[in-house]
Amino acid sequence: MATKQVAVVEQILSANDQLADQNRRILDEAGVFAVNIMSSPGAGKTSTIVATQERLKDRLRIGMVDGDIETTIDADRAAAAWMQAVQINTGGNCHLDAVMLSGALHSLRLDEIDLLVVENVGNLICPASFKLGTHISVLIASVPEGDDKPYKYPPMYRGVDALIINKIDLLPYIRFNMDYFIKGVEILNPGLTTFPISCTTGEGLDAWADWLYRQVMARKGA
Amino acid sequence: MATKQVAVVEQILSANDQLADQNRRILDEAGVFAVNIMSSPGAGKTSTIVATQERLKDRLRIGMVDGDIETTIDADRAAAAWMQAVQINTGGNCHLDAVMLSGALHSLRLDEIDLLVVENVGNLICPASFKLGTHISVLIASVPEGDDKPYKYPPMYRGVDALIINKIDLLPYIRFNMDYFIKGVEILNPGLTTFPISCTTGEGLDAWADWLYRQVMARKGA
Numbered sequence: 001m002a003t004k005q006v007a008v009v010e011q012i013l014s015a016n017d018q019l020a021d022q023n024r025r026i027l028d029e030a031g032v033f034a035v036n037i038m039s040s041p042g043a044g045k046t047s048t049i050v051a052t053q054e055r056l057k058d059r060l061r062i063g064m065v066d067g068d069i070e071t072t073i074d075a076d077r078a079a080a081a082w083m084q085a086v087q088i089n090t091g092g093n094c095h096l097d098a099v100m101l102s103g104a105l106h107s108l109r110l111d112e113i114d115l116l117v118v119e120n121v122g123n124l125i126c127p128a129s130f131k132l133g134t135h136i137s138v139l140i141a142s143v144p145e146g147d148d149k150p151y152k153y154p155p156m157y158r159g160v161d162a163l164i165i166n167k168i169d170l171l172p173y174i175r176f177n178m179d180y181f182i183k184g185v186e187i188l189n190p191g192l193t194t195f196p197i198s199c200t201t202g203e204g205l206d207a208w209a210d211w212l213y214r215q216v217m218a219r220k221g222a
Numbered sequence: 223m224a225t226k227q228v229a230v231v232e233q234i235l236s237a238n239d240q241l242a243d244q245n246r247r248i249l250d251e252a253g254v255f256a257v258n259i260m261s262s263p264g265a266g267k268t269s270t271i272v273a274t275q276e277r278l279k280d281r282l283r284i285g286m287v288d289g290d291i292e293t294t295i296d297a298d299r300a301a302a303a304w305m306q307a308v309q310i311n312t313g314g315n316c317h318l319d320a321v322m323l324s325g326a327l328h329s330l331r332l333d334e335i336d337l338l339v340v341e342n343v344g345n346l347i348c349p350a351s352f353k354l355g356t357h358i359s360v361l362i363a364s365v366p367e368g369d370d371k372p373y374k375y376p377p378m379y380r381g382v383d384a385l386i387i388n389k390i391d392l393l394p395y396i397r398f399n400m401d402y403f404i405k406g407v408e409i410l411n412p413g414l415t416t417f418p419i420s421c422t423t424g425e426g427l428d429a430w431a432d433w434l435y436r437q438v439m440a441r442k443g444a
């Protein structure tokens with residue numbers, strides 16, 4: 001029974017990876033740079049994405065794919081600001097997968113997009129196992145979650161290309177040892193590019209948005 | 223393919239429910255009252271459990287089962303304080319299930335325990351689908367997660383017997399509309415027993431611990 005379950009899981013992951021490769025080809029052919037944004041519930045994915053869009057909208061054409069288990073709150077919030085936004089309801093599933101993103105890509109006019117932001121489901125575990133085909137993955141940690149999160153959710157911290165540390169405006173009110181946190185990150189993902197930010201005060205958001213812009217342009221030039 | 227996957231998932235959930243019933247019988251025969259504590263990563267499960275133990279240790283013999291995907295940080299933290307603590311490493315799995323709890327029950331001296339506290343994996347989605355056999359489930363929300371969480375993770379809010387709202391000491395520093403939050407909770411789980419607390423200041427913890435104590439005693443009397 002256990003062996004059968006493992007075999008089924010491996011088949012699903014292998015099929016997912018193949019479709020992720022296909023998503024990447026579709027994105028590359030359309031000249032779209034895609035970023036997969038992951039975090040626990042309430043770490044600030046939507047706030048960060050909206051703030052990023054405000055900083056890049058005059059330089060890039062931006063699209064959004066928003067994953068949620070049931071609602072459309074984030075998509076509603078983004079709809080006013082975004083050129084193109086697609087909602088994926090996962091039907092209770094705890095992560096986006098390449099099949100879901102594939103469906104969303106067909107609903108977008110990709111030739112009118114430079115940067116596609118994919119907001120994953122709020123979860124620090126399963127999204128790390130399912131490639132989507134995006135060019136980079138970014139994790140948003142947040143100060144109130146605590147400084148032990150790299151040690152407790154290592155697969156997520158190992159697999160990302162950049163780390164945002166949100167809600168740094170709350171540092172004076174919370175016991176959060178930044179050295180301990182960063183030490184955990186360094187063990188799992190040495191040299192990881194990290195951006196301390198606050199969506200409330202705006203601190204650090206320009207540095208993050210500029211870095212993302214450079215990633216998009218480097219890919220376009222390649 | 224999709225139908226086959228759904229069938230597999232249904233078989234797994236049905237087998238889980240049967241084993242959850244068996245766990246409940248084992249707990250009842252031993253006179254142990256068990257509570258399943260769930261939350262997103264960093265909402266304060268371990269802090270709340272340690273604070274609860276401090277308030278109940280002279281009145282109840284308490285045991286703990288701690289679920290984590292890889293580490294033993296929480297169990298290490300609890301080990302000093304608890305009479306009996308068992309660690310479950312889920313091997314990357316995003317929730318505890320009845321099989322895992324069954325194994326843990328066999329490692330505990332249940333006849334020396336009045337209250338068994340089960341700390342689930344930090345995740346607002348999957349733990350809601352897997353019964354463990356505990357007598358009640360409690361969700362810990364936290365203020366920095368945001369006031370929209372009931373609307374975004376409805377299955378979790380629907381399925382619990384009590385709700386703790388942790389980190390209320392941060393309310394002055396965060397935009398969190400308590401009325402909007404409670405309205406969402408009421409839609410999903412009308413009349414849900416709710417405890418606003420702060421593990422930092424200690425506010426609200428006595429009320430929560432007293433309520434939990436009464437649940438344990440009511441079951442013993444039944």
